[in-house]
Amino acid sequence: MKIISKLWIFIGVLIALSPLGLLLPEYSKAGSAWGEWGADEMRELIGYIPKGLEKLSSLWSAPIPDYAFKGWGDKSLVSLSLAYISSAIIGILVCAGVVFILGKFISKK
Amino acid sequence: MHIPDGYLGPGTCGLFYLIMLPIWTAASRIVKKTLNARQVPLLGIGAAFSFVIMMFNVPIPGGTTGHAVGGVLVAILLGPWAACIAITVALVIQALLFGDGGITAIGANCFNMAFVFPFAGYYIYRAVSYKAPIKSKRRVIASGIAGYLALNIAAAVTGFMFGIQPLLYKTANGQALYCPYGLNVALPVMLGEHLLIFGWVEAIVTALAIKYLQKHSPELLIEGRRS
Numbered sequence: 001m002k003i004i005s006k007l008w009i010f011i012g013v014l015i016a017l018s019p020l021g022l023l024l025p026e027y028s029k030a031g032s033a034w035g036e037w038g039a040d041e042m043r044e045l046i047g048y049i050p051k052g053l054e055k056l057s058s059l060w061s062a063p064i065p066d067y068a069f070k071g072w073g074d075k076s077l078v079s080l081s082l083a084y085i086s087s088a089i090i091g092i093l094v095c096a097g098v099v100f101i102l103g104k105f106i107s108k109k
Numbered sequence: 110m111h112i113p114d115g116y117l118g119p120g121t122c123g124l125f126y127l128i129m130l131p132i133w134t135a136a137s138r139i140v141k142k143t144l145n146a147r148q149v150p151l152l153g154i155g156a157a158f159s160f161v162i163m164m165f166n167v168p169i170p171g172g173t174t175g176h177a178v179g180g181v182l183v184a185i186l187l188g189p190w191a192a193c194i195a196i197t198v199a200l201v202i203q204a205l206l207f208g209d210g211g212i213t214a215i216g217a218n219c220f221n222m223a224f225v226f227p228f229a230g231y232y233i234y235r236a237v238s239y240k241a242p243i244k245s246k247r248r249v250i251a252s253g254i255a256g257y258l259a260l261n262i263a264a265a266v267t268g269f270m271f272g273i274q275p276l277l278y279k280t281a282n283g284q285a286l287y288c289p290y291g292l293n294v295a296l297p298v299m300l301g302e303h304l305l306i307f308g309w310v311e312a313i314v315t316a317l318a319i320k321y322l323q324k325h326s327p328e329l330l331i332e333g334r335r336s
Binding site: 003004006007008011014015017018020021022024025028029030031032033034035036039042046048050051052053054055056057059060061062063064065066067084087088090091092094095096098099100102103105106107108109 | 110111112113114115116118137140141142143144145146148149150151152153154155156157158160161162164165166167168169170171172173174175176194195198199202203204205206207208209211212213267271278280284285286287288289290295298299302322325326329
């Protein structure tokens, strides 16, 4: 089998395992990454929300925020894992698609 | 390491967009000369790999999380300029579709993870693996060292960006406007967590991938193949 196909299979395995990136932090009670807190978490940390942060943090409303579907905040870990896998598939398809289109312009024939 | 919107002030955000513009331009120009059309699928896999590996949040129990970026591997296989493009694509999609990393911070995040990181990793790998045979153990070790050090260098630069914000932006009564933590906190925390945990994840992922490729597709590791 060509190495490219093998590597895509490997990416598929990573997609299937990706919920580990959601579940391990959940079970080990780890919070957000450092410096990636939401405005409310920031208030808990330092007692106030920096004004500029408050304004900018709601600037962009992503269609699939934090790799979960909108309004799924309270869903079970199983649903969230499925959303995580779906996000990985969508993200990877878009990544590969963009690179293939870019590649038409920025590679030598 | 994905700086969200609101942690960097407008000046810092603007500056790193300005810095990244010529880097992106140079990357497309150089890749156009060096990347074969038949290497594009590998670049696509590189972007996909970087995207998905960043979803593997590794916890520090009771503390924070972090992740590998995967970009040193792409830099070793396709060169740092191509890696810059692949990681940029992954980061822009993460910001736009998934809100992972801010829109205003795309310049800064790309500077850290799509520029500093793959370039540092690439040159460290080249130095440590200098003249080592393609299938040698030294290449595996070199790739691990490159992944570890490069992620820590990128983390330090990210910590520096966070840390200078309270110096740059303050209200009249001394409250922070953006990231409230100064260099004395941001730098040691960012560096410390990557030195202790996340750097090792990057090292292991990179080294295992190189070991696999040595066995199954060593031609991908031949230097100069990309040029």
